[in-house]
Amino acid sequence: MAIVLGPNRYGKAETRVVRVTRNADGNGERDGEVHRIKDVSVTVLLSGAMEDVHLSGDNAAVLPTDSQKNTVFAFAKKHGIATIEDFGLLLARHFVDAQPTITHARVEIHEYAWDRVTGGHSFVRSGGEVRTALVHSDGDGGAESVVSGLRDLAVLNSTGSEFHGFVRDEYTTLPPTDDRxxxxxxTARWRHRSTATRDWDASYREARNHLLRAFAETHSLSLQQTLFQMGRRVLDERPELCEVRLALPNRHHFLVDLEPFGMDNDNEVYFAADRPYGLVEGTVLTDDAPDAPSAWT
Ligand SMILES: O=c1[nH]c(=O)c2[nH]c(=O)[nH]c2[nH]1
Known part of the structure; x- marks a missing residue:
């Protein structure tokens, strides 16, 4: 009985690329430009003459998965991402046409849809968020509290964010940036002053709206500053609320170095890392907020 190699394929899974298209006739002030974003996850699987690598470890036919990932980034820069079908065809044909050892390419792309918030460079991911409520009651006439909120509301500003002037110690490598x-x-929760709010839907809708607008309209020097502005805006606009607690993971988007491929990257092609992420948490409250620590637990 002989043991033989059956079907096989290999590639790079889930390359997360965010392609920002900046307005060609923008006014030069980045905050004023209208941007378009494409947020995709690309999985490439190649097959062909791969007997040798499996049977003897001879890599002569193997295009590294790292090169496949780089191709995804370089093509995003060079061709843009018009539709994921177009982008998939471009990539799949490229791998088969350019590599004699590759006879079949499978490219699966998932696109995450974003809607505009306001202005030219703020986006909110369609769907996915969860509305939350936490209620405590000691019965009729006793203490009651209502905390409303949401989680998993994904938002993105493609410009209008800086981060510099931070502490530098012997382990700091992060470069300062004035455009990221x-x-x-x-994740946001907000406490109602009392149970007299009545129109909970309108209150929720407006609190969410003000969170989004504050995120979009704050020219951010740090996510911490944005957090405070988001909480402040909700409390400024909604008198029925007295305290907002926010947890904001900093979903890092790293500029891809395209120089090895002879391309510049003027804040157009990003690698969206899923972890580790920064985590910024904070409470914003009115100074007359009634004490109710147990409302949150
Ligand atoms: O807005 C930010 N706040 C930080 O505290 C921080 N730390 C970091 O590495 N990047 C950022 N960004």
């Missing part, structure tokens, strides 16, 4: 992508998945 700022992306987070908002």
């Amino acid at each position: 992508v700022l992306a987070t998945t908002v």
